[in-house]
Amino acid sequence: MKKKEFPKVTVILRGYDYDQVNSVMEVLADKGEHFAVEVTLNSPDVFETIERVADQYGEALFIGAGTVLDLEDAKKAIEAGAQFILSPIMLEKETLDYCKERGIKTIPAGMTPTEVYQLFQNGADIVKLFPATSMELSHFKAMKGPLGELPLMAVGGVNSHNTNDFLNGGASYVGIASGIFNKEDILSKNKAALTKSLEAFEERVFHNRKVVSQ
Template sequence: MDIRNFPKVTVILRGYTYEQVRSVVEVLAESKFETAVEITLNSPDVFNTIEKISQAFGHQIMVGAGTVLNHEGAVKSIKAGAKFLLSPIMMSKETLQYCKERQIITVPSAFTPTEIYQSFQDGADIVKIFPAARLGSKFISDVQAPLGKLPLMVVGGINGDNAAEYFKAGASYVGIGSGIFNKEDILNQNEPGLKESLSLFQKKIFS
């Protein structure tokens, strides 16, 4: 899969049930706002959720798995229908190769220039800078000065107020969890609240 088609914004859904995840994805699909959705593996009955959401919305929204910590989790996620995998740590060469053979986009994490460089050398498609807010937006431009333009995703402390700043600094993608939707709205499947939050987020990053 060509990462040039990967959405600039990934919505991270952590710890939610299938019904709660579906309520968010329905709002995203209806809005026509181009996003990817990451369902983290530390969520209840997660592989069933990934499978159902992929089957129902995969033609509209790119659905992937997050918090993938090992090869077993990667295999199960792909079998469930995940089209991309994110991790809070570096991925093994075995996992990166397994995904490449199946055209699954890989997004391992890094915190230093060495980790970023090594992940790309090992075959990563995109590297996630995490936790990005601890480093600041200038880190993105600074690290690309010697290494060149790289497909970097910033995650951790990113929201509607600072996403544009990271894009300007050279980030290609952002991953956002609590920075878009109110947690209570997700838990209660509050559709009007979810729509309002999404609209506000769009206005902030595109203003």
């Protein structure tokens, strides 16, 4: 893996086949500094897709599996080549341990201080607060008050218009499902439109970002 730091933005691809995922990968191929890619397990032929994109792009981009719910899911995803796993729920410690032993980054979900604390105690690398837009933005900074400077990821309702709000408001990372690319462009593998959407996102988020003190 050439990229040592986990990127600020994870692109979440849910429900797409290999060719559709690959059209996004081709657009993101040289963007590993800023983007990771998650393919959710509720996608068609998902393990084959993960294996193929990890083979093709795994040196340039972090390729991971999402919607991982248990140890069996994690094992299959890692066997396919996933370099990190995300979950919409709190993962069991045995799952976190299994991943840590294999150098796989884990990003389970929590919301309350107790859940977040327990997940980090059990070995999570990053904890995603989900769904992010169902809580006040101040929730991220408030969480860090008693618990310290923790790597938190905002997922759920994140888009190009609020990404910087989350990153400036206490989140270290964001996960974005439909907030960068139009679903229709992915389905039709419209690389010109995908490239245009990515450029617009980069311009709004990376080029115009003003980081405030945390």
